[in-house]
Amino acid sequence: MPFLHSSKLFNSYDYPNKSLSTLKHNIASGDGGYACRVNLEKAKAMGISDVAFNKKRGLEVEEMTKSQYVYKTLFRFRAGIEAGISWLKRCFGLSRCHCKGSERFDSHCWLSVVCYNLVILARHPAPS
Numbered sequence: 001m002p003f004l005h006s007s008k009l010f011n012s013y014d015y016p017n018k019s020l021s022t023l024k025h026n027i028a029s030g031d032g033g034y035a036c037r038v039n040l041e042k043a044k045a046m047g048i049s050d051v052a053f054n055k056k057r058g059l060e061v062e063e064m065t066k067s068q069y070v071y072k073t074l075f076r077f078r079a080g081i082e083a084g085i086s087w088l089k090r091c092f093g094l095s096r097c098h099c100k101g102s103e104r105f106d107s108h109c110w111l112s113v114v115c116y117n118l119v120i121l122a123r124h125p126a127p128s
Contacts, residue, residue: 026047029052030054031054034053035053035056040064044077050066052064052075054075
């Protein structure tokens with residue numbers, strides 16, 4: 001089976017109600033499925049200065065980001081986001097929703113995220 005990269009999907013992402021010039025940091029961290037030279041060039045053309053994919057697929061770190069430090073920081077940021085999503089799916093029922101209708105689906109997701117945040121707050125005691 002030949003490898004197919006998702007160059008069209010990266011281009012379809014749009015920042016809602018914001019232009020890239022108004023963003024504070026023009027950085028992005030993407031999945032390894034988007035890692036290809038075409039997507040890197042599209043991201044640079046969109047004004048994103050640093051792009052880190054979790055798989056390099058022939059791309060050098062210096063091509064994607066300013067330094068190895070920036071690459072590792074973006075890589076770790078993405079890993080943290082993925083860990084939070086995984087925990088929401090495993091422990092708070094976001095892997096499957098049996099609710100019917102948009103309003104019930106929204107409330108199911110909202111309550112799962114609220115419970116997630118309450119557990120995070122409960123694990124960290126208030127400073128004294």
